[in-house]
Amino acid sequence: MSEYELDARRLLCPLPVIRTQDKVKTLAKGDILKVFCTDPGVMQDIPAWCRINGHTVLATNESDNDYVITLEVGE
Numbered sequence: 001m002s003e004y005e006l007d008a009r010r011l012l013c014p015l016p017v018i019r020t021q022d023k024v025k026t027l028a029k030g031d032i033l034k035v036f037c038t039d040p041g042v043m044q045d046i047p048a049w050c051r052i053n054g055h056t057v058l059a060t061n062e063s064d065n066d067y068v069i070t071l072e073v074g075e
Helices: 015-024 042-053
Strands: 003-008 032-037 056-063 066-072
Touching: 003 015, 015 032, 015 042, 032 042, 042 056, 042 066
Parallel strands: 003 032
Antiparallel strands: 032 066, 056 066
16 A cells, blocks of 8 residues: 555646546555645545545545545545
């Protein structure tokens, strides 16, 4: 299991989800990805994408207009 980060700041929907999807395709099951965003819509969009695609949201954090979603890659 490895940990990775994705900077999707200053991108508007749907780009943060698309970048997350592209990054996850390069990772292995069990890897952890932290996605950094500035679009508040990701707080709903990325967890919904994770549910549909079998990934697990481990944490969501918000501070100073920065949104961080930590997910574990599923199958």
